[in-house]
Amino acid sequence: KQEVTQIPAALSVPEGENLVLNCSFTDSAIYNLQWFRQDPGKGLTSLLLIQSSQREQTSGRLNASLDKSSGRSTLYIAASQPGDSATYLCAVVQGGKLIFGQGTELSVKP
């Protein structure tokens, strides 16, 4: 059974710092991997989608990488801002379903 783990569970950084969020999965037979952002009490906003044949995707200050062979993905956030404070969720697509990690709660302090 696929299991997705995100480390750390919570992270607090000062504004301007570059940071990395980690995601690991136990079964490398995934269709794709998607990173989401969730603000308190809100739905999920898609940040980046990486197809299984791709190694990375970039959008603005965000860069996500995928290494299927090692079962790992990272989300890199450059020059963090207080507005980046949210919970970040990693999810893999397998068997037509999206399987989530438990998220990393990020706090960026001014």
Added chain:
Amino acid sequence: DGGITQSPKYLFRKEGQNVTLSCEQNLNHDAMYWYRQDPGQGLRLIYYSQIVNDFQKGDIAEGYSVSREKKESFPLTVTSAQKNPTAFYLCASSMVSPSGYTFGSGTRLTVV
């Protein structure tokens, strides 16, 4: 603008009552999903549907029911058989050959 609409945003239910959560999408997506989110447990899949008039159970389907009579709509009924229904419910959609999932803004259900 295309997207997913969930209603209502907040819902209160008395014990023993059934309640239905609405999910509508205008993205022309084939597949739709219902997830439940509890603090500290992440998102868990309740039901999903890849085509009209067909749906499959997810990991925690007991106490829930769904229908898919139209491509655009995938309502979720929380029945009285669901022992702990208080949670945040999220609906999502995607193409069957997924180019990514789109989520609604959620419905917070509280049993009073």
